[in-house]
Amino acid sequence: xxxxxxxxxxxxxxxxxxxxxxxxxxxxxLKEAKQLIDKGYATGSIHMMADRSFIIxxxxxxxxxxERFLEDLETQEYKAxxxxxxxxxxxxxxxWFVGMLSSIFLEIYKCT
Numbered sequence: 001x002x003x004x005x006x007x008x009x010x011x012x013x014x015x016x017x018x019x020x021x022x023x024x025x026x027x028x029x030l031k032e033a034k035q036l037i038d039k040g041y042a043t044g045s046i047h048m049m050a051d052r053s054f055i056i057x058x059x060x061x062x063x064x065x066x067e068r069f070l071e072d073l074e075t076q077e078y079k080a081x082x083x084x085x086x087x088x089x090x091x092x093x094x095x096w097f098v099g100m101l102s103s104i105f106l107e108i109y110k111c112t
Contacts, residue, residue, distance in 0.1 A: 014077045021062050021070045030054035041066035 016032050021042065025033035031054055034046040043060040062070065078084055 014073050014080075018070065018073050018077065021066055021073075024059050024061075025056060030056055033059070036066065041069045 013032075016029055017036065019026075020029055020033050020036060025044075025046070030046055033042070033044070033056070034048070034054060036042045037044050037046060040063060042062050045057040046059075047055055047057065049055055
């Protein structure tokens, strides 16, 4: 799996694989669909022609390993998103702020 992931140079490969595993292959992503079939994440038959184009003969769907791979890809894509990073920062700041407030309230309570 890691070797297949390293072969992808752009950052959009996760969304391409997610789209293939969710909706099936399209004309523009048959090469990636063949890679998924070869790795055992999907079942079907895609052949490369002599002119380096791909032709799909059958797409039977995602396998159990493909389901796990899809969940991992979705998790990785979510963790790479800006929304996730903002939520992490807000959570860290809120924890720090609540810690400061609690220490202030404890000091006030001790003084009275």
